[in-house]
Amino acid sequence: MFNKILIANRGEIAVRIIRACRELGVKTVAVYSDADRRSLHVAMADEAYHIGPPAPGESYLVIKKIIDVAKHSGAEAVHPGYGFLSEKEAFADACEKEGIVFIGPSPEAIRLMGDKITARKIAQGAKVPLVPGSEGAVTDVEAVGIAKKIGYPVMIKASAGGGGKGMRLVRKQDEFESSLRMARSEARSAFGDDSVYVEKFIEQSRHVEIQVIGDSHGNVLHLFERECSIQRRHQKVIEESPSPAIRDKMRKKMGEVAVRIAKAVSYRGAGTIEFIMDQKENFYFLEMNTRIQVEHPVTEMITGFDIVKWMIRIAAGEKLLLKQKHISMKGHALECRVYAEDPEKNFLPSPGKLEYVRSPSGPGVRDDSSIYSGYEVTSFYDPMLSKLIVWADTREEAIKKMDSVLREYIVLGVRTNIGFLRRVMGNDEFIRGEIDTGFIERHPELLKSNGNGIELALIAAALAIRNSTKEEVETATQAKVSNWKLFARKLAVSGKIAI
Amino acid sequence: MIYTFKFQDQIYRINLEDGKQTEVEIDGKKFPVCFQKIDERFYSILIDGESIGVGILKKGKKVEVFLNGELYEFESISERERQSTSAIISGVQQIKSPMPSRVVKILKNVDEAVNEGEGVIVIEAMKMESELKSPINGRVKEVKVKEGSAVESGSVLIVISSE
Missing domain, CATH: 3.30.470.20 (ATP-grasp fold, B domain)
Structure with a gap:
């Protein structure tokens, strides 16, 4: 078993992985951007290192920064979580070259399955049925042709996609062009790759x-x-x-x-x-x-x-x-x-x-x-x-x-x-x-809420206003009391000292 | 004392009476209520024995009540304000950014005619693109942003006036 693992992620999945590591007796290394100094994964890990500005492209997605932290901290393995670098062949590859274990499949498996077109071919080879669609990434002109051939509705999907980004459902031909543009633009900003493919949309699937x-x-x-x-x-x-x-x-x-x-x-x-x-x-x-x-x-x-x-x-x-x-x-x-x-x-x-x-x-x-x-x-x-x-x-x-x-x-x-x-x-x-x-x-x-609870919520709101007005009055009266007395009273209430 | 709130453009009034015990008036009848703070923003309320646990956040005039999974956003208004409020419906509509985002594409330029429900601008936030639509038939009066610019929540992006 490893002694130390770097978690190249944030949020709940980083916390989930830290918990698993603890149970296995493995030390954990967190990384964080400027926006995550107060995030729970940082507080929970055994070590944590800053890796840059909030934008993922300048922190969580920068392979070199993650590898540097792994080397500096002596982490033997990296868990990528989901999203970010988890399905980037280049990252798995870089880890391998640096002698760090990538907790996941081989770079080869990521490449084969990450390319949706190759993945389809592998599935075909394993005798798994496929949804009708384009053989590969398509140009704008080809896309229109294929959509026509397989019939609407169709789905436009980012070749490098995942998580619903760069994906558009098109029901009619006159919506195709604008949907294609939006899908490409979303794919470009999410994955840095705007190639898309077209698939038959299966109703009520x-x-x-x-x-x-x-x-x-x-x-x-x-x-x-x-x-x-x-x-x-x-x-x-x-x-x-x-x-x-x-x-x-x-x-x-x-x-x-x-x-x-x-x-x-x-x-x-x-x-x-x-x-x-x-x-x-x-x-x-x-x-x-x-x-x-x-x-x-x-x-x-x-x-x-x-x-x-x-x-x-x-x-x-x-x-x-x-x-x-x-x-x-x-x-x-x-x-x-x-x-x-x-x-x-x-x-x-x-x-x-x-x-x-x-x-x-x-x-x-x-x-x-x-x-x-x-x-x-x-x-x-x-x-x-x-x-x-x-x-x-x-x-x-x-x-x-x-x-x-x-x-x-x-x-x-x-x-x-x-x-x-x-x-x-x-x-x-x-x-x-x-x-x-x-x-x-x-x-x-x-x-939309059916509004069933509105009456009770109103009572709560009115009570809150009434109470805060009362508290303000009390605070105003209390202000005449010596601050030292107030301080002592607070301590007494919190149980820190006895009066 | 009567408390007045605005909730989704409707006015609600509720009467709380302070006596030996606080009472709330519901449908003309009075019921005892008891309000107890549990922690920072969590309260226990007893209304004639009926118990509810609610989260309450008060920010100036805004009161957010979180009850049984639903969020109620109230605006507390004074009696004076209530009387002077008269909605002025103008023929000018501002398209505002609902959240911090980036302008991806401006679909309508100054002086272009737009129909109600037609997209006028595409913004992107958290990697998702959304098209903002015109609420009225009219003409674009002003475009206040450029493609690629970052905008705050609530910033006016495009102004549309009815013809």
Whole structure:
């Protein structure tokens, strides 16, 4: 096992990795930008080093800076988390050259799967069905032609993409040109590469993915599926496992297919094979993410398999102890991503200072977050505040539990999607498991509060105003008392001295 | 005492009476209320035995109440203000940046006609692009920003006047 690991990330995933390292008895090194001096991952790590200005392009994405810190601190391995450098072949390559272990797949596997076109070819070779679309990156003229050929609606996707960035759904030809421009422009600023490809858009599709994990001894396991169909702006908001739409036979088949794809690139570490599923239970290969996934906790909850710890063990050369037949699932897990955003304004991010945070807890509840009262949500990074995960015996109970813990959450200072998430938990279609990637678009009524609590909220507001006026009066009266007396009284109240 | 609040452009009034015990008036009936601070911004409120736990943030006239997963943003207004408030609807609309962002593309230039719901400017924040739309039919009167410029939350980007 390693003595020391550098975590080339920030936010909740950096905290998650630090926790895994501690459990394994490994020292941790954090890196931080100017905007993150007060972030939790810095306070929790054993060592922390400043790597530059807030813009990721000048800090978290600069390979040389990360490598320098690793060398300076004596870290033997680097965990990239998700986003940032996690799927950059050049980073995995640079680590290898410097004799630092990259906790993840080989640079080769990242390259093969990172290029969506090559990934499609590999999937084809492993006899996995594919969505009709362009063979590769296309010029503007080719794109229009292909869209016409496969028929609208189509999806424009960034070749270097991920996380919904540089992605546009086009329903009609006259929207194609402007969507193509926006997709390219977004792809350029997010990935520094504006090449895109075009795919048939499958109506009412579900997004189902299989978690895989491989070691460097040729073993690959799958840890069942996650359903991530509840999305906004092509980004997942609610994930669960198992999927309410998948039966045992199909689960087995998808798992085998996923393992086949992973084995085709001698996959090492944790990875996710994403599929799109139509209403007739046909599934098509979408892409492979060669990193830890945001929604990995739901899989951990139903399998009891600690994915992050095993990523580290595998990178250290350890062999997977379990065989596929030993992996089983129990109960149902749900994850809600709590964002600082405004559902009423098309889920626009709502940066600002968190004036107050009160997080829920209880049996079967996991809150993967890195926020606290006073934390500043900046516009430099993703506005995710927390991942709230619950586990229960059945899906029905998990939904009720999620609703209950969302109700406990309090965040003041920014707008959040907590109310929206609760409304989804109460939606009949969601409860019946009748979900697809168009769910949120189909339910605009969920974006807005029904205003049921307005009367109680008003009473609270009036009481707060009344109380603050009273406090002001009291403070004004107290000002005549000697400050020394006040000081002594404060100490007495806090229990520091006895009068 | 009557407390007046604005919530989503609606005026709400609520009566709290201070006696031996504070009472709140709901539908003409009075109920005892008890307000207890738990920590910095978390309060326990008992209304005739009904218990709620709420987060409250008071910033000047703004009162944010977080209750059962929902955020209520109230503006406290005095009686005098309430009487003098009369909405002046002008034919001039300002397109403001809803958050700190960067201008990606200006879609309409000065003197160009725009329809209600038509995009006038594209901004980018947190790597996501959004198109801001005109709320009225009219003509662009002023473009206050350039492509590529960084803007603060609430800055006026484009001014549109109805014809």
